[in-house]
Amino acid sequence: MKIQVNGKKVEYENELTVKELLKEEDVDMPEMVSVELNGEILAKDKFDSQLIKDGDQVEFLYFMGGGSNDGLH
């Protein structure tokens, strides 16, 4: 199947779940990633079961946050 991942065209032999795709894309911590499938944010509890199909557009990005106060200052 041919899909787009973060704007890049990629090809996989078989259908994958979102979790499997993240692994293929070298995401070490899928629990810290947000996924958008065809323009809609996907709930994390669907990563295991949601299949990616030919023509799908998938975006993923890591949670981004931080904080200045760590008690050391």
Add this chain to the structure above:
Amino acid sequence: MIINLAKSSYEKLVEDAKERFPKEACGLVAGTKEEKVVEVKEVVPMTNLDDSAEHFTLDPQEQFKVAKEIRKQGYELLGNYHSHPFTPARPSAEDKKLAYNEELIYFIISLAESEPILKAFKIEEQELVSELELQIENN
């Protein structure tokens, strides 16, 4: 690795940090990346979901939208920035803990001194911090 930052982008970043003071400002940084030189082309202020002086969280929905706009411009997402309103420009324990993406450059701007101080870092394994050379260029 050297990061080149246009003075106009630097000023945009400083302005954002000052405008949101005493709360933390945050945003995304985009541009081009080669083996040894990174050129910052865009600084995009983003919502701080925490609306806090001590913490920031980017809104994923807004991140997706901006990430697509960045690609349309022919740039790539280089990293993010946030301000430390009262503490130095170095990654806090929390910053390190939440640095999940080793590919990103983490810019921190401190307003703790009389003049703003901006620094850029790589963070590996949510622990190992290395400061990157940052060059502010006249436009």
